[in-house]
Amino acid sequence: MEAAFREAGLPKLRAKQVFRWIYRKGVTDFELMSDLPIELRALLVQQFAISTPQLVHEARSTDGTRKFLFQLSDGKRIESVFIPDTPKQTFCISSQVGCAMDCDFCLTGKMGFVRNLTTAEITGQVRALAEATGLRDKPFNVVMMGMGEPLHNYDAVMASLRVMADGQGLAVPPRRVTLSTVGVVPAMERLAREPVMPNLAVSLHATTNATRDRIAPINRKYPLEQLLDTCRKFPLNRRRQIMFEYVLLDGVNDTPEDARRLASLLGDIKAKVNLLPLNAAPGIPYDRPADERVSAFGKILADRGIWVSVRKSRGRDIRAACGQLIVEGQKRSAGAKLAGLMEGASR
Numbered sequence: 629m630e631a632a633f634r635e636a637g638l639p640k641l642r643a644k645q646v647f648r649w650i651y652r653k654g655v656t657d658f659e660l661m662s663d664l665p666i667e668l669r670a671l672l673v674q675q676f677a678i679s680t681p682q683l684v685h686e687a688r689s690t691d692g693t694r695k696f697l698f699q700l701s702d703g704k705r706i707e708s709v710f711i712p713d714t715p716k717q718t719f720c721i722s723s724q725v726g727c728a729m730d731c732d733f734c735l736t737g738k739m740g741f742v743r744n745l746t747t748a749e750i751t752g753q754v755r756a757l758a759e760a761t762g763l764r765d766k767p768f769n770v771v772m773m774g775m776g777e778p779l780h781n782y783d784a785v786m787a788s789l790r791v792m793a794d795g796q797g798l799a800v801p802p803r804r805v806t807l808s809t810v811g812v813v814p815a816m817e818r819l820a821r822e823p824v825m826p827n828l829a830v831s832l833h834a835t836t837n838a839t840r841d842r843i844a845p846i847n848r849k850y851p852l853e854q855l856l857d858t859c860r861k862f863p864l865n866r867r868r869q870i871m872f873e874y875v876l877l878d879g880v881n882d883t884p885e886d887a888r889r890l891a892s893l894l895g896d897i898k899a900k901v902n903l904l905p906l907n908a909a910p911g912i913p914y915d916r917p918a919d920e921r922v923s924a925f926g927k928i929l930a931d932r933g934i935w936v937s938v939r940k941s942r943g944r945d946i947r948a949a950c951g952q953l954i955v956e957g958q959k960r961s962a963g964a965k966l967a968g969l970m971e972g973a974s975r
């Protein structure tokens with residue numbers, strides 16, 4: 629913003645003032661920025677635009693989860709989710725329209741990749757959710773676990789972390805932000821060298837390359853050994869661990885043998901495991917395992933000294949749960965099969 633203001637012949641200080649209006653006070657109308665001279669406001673209206681993702685639909689779950697459908701300035705649509713009381717207040721935001729990673733159990737993956745979000749669109753979701761939930765001046769966590777693969781949109785995602793952290797604005801420190809990746813190894817290596825670091829979550833989902841190749845195709849490029857080696861070397865300060873997400877697919881990756889293998893794979897990594905029993909949906913060719921299978925899997929890990937939790941499926945009734953974010957009409961390939969799937973998945 630300072631660079632853009634300089635180009636327009638405006639002093640740096642003004643950029644800071646406008647930044648504060650937008651990101652701290654939630655004001656996106658230049659005319660209402662009352663500490664700016666009137667002529668300056670008129671000039672800003674002429675030369676700049678503040679585009680906030682436009683809320684087109686909101687769904688509320690019986691459990692308090694709220695899902696927001698936003699329209700971007702080019703008409704593309706994304707979803708973000710507010711998950712209350714986990715015990716923290718959490719905003720789950722998207723980093724891309726669609727996703728290129730094509731995990732076999734994820735509806736966003738079925739959309740294919742449409743485009744990257746800009747830094748403004750990523751932070752704009754946080755502004756919009758803060759506004760809608762009345763949490764602008766309260767603490768909340770941000771998880772980059774919505775649509776898209778954040779490390780496939782590296783620069784915009786890292787810039788959004790810096791914007792969110794800025795004390796003049798939202799002031800969300802990076803320790804309150806979790807970035808979840810399916811394991812884009814070169815980008816993880818780059819992330820490891822960043823001065824400002826979010827919490828890291830890694831979607832592991834399998835304990836053999838054969839299974840992971842099938843359910844998370846990125847594994848064919850960066851196999852398990854390479855991914856885990858990168859995790860092992862990832863710099864973690866004292867109190868941090870890597871959170872490994874593990875989606876449980878009935879009869880595919882949820883056997884006691886898988887649990888034992890998982891424990892030994894993670895043996896020398898500062899890890900915690902978050903189990904995600906599949907959120908089933910039409911078009912997803914897997915089943916959710918029975919609760920007993922989930923707890924048996926968790927117990928094997930816990931018995932081996934691994935910190936383990938089971939993710940509650942918040943907002944399943946409004947399709948706001950993990951892997952259920954999909955937006956109609958933006959699919960890459962328009963096959964009849966996919967169209968049928970999206971129909972089944974729509975609200």
Ligand code: SAH
Nearest residue numbers: 734773777808809810831873906907950951
């Ligand atoms: N691309 C990133 C961010 C998505 S985070 C990543 O893969 O980590 C969303 C989490 O939900 C991921 O762990 C993802 O694998 C998981 N997920 C996707 N589809 C799911 C489904 N149907 N049920 C449960 N979890 C799912």
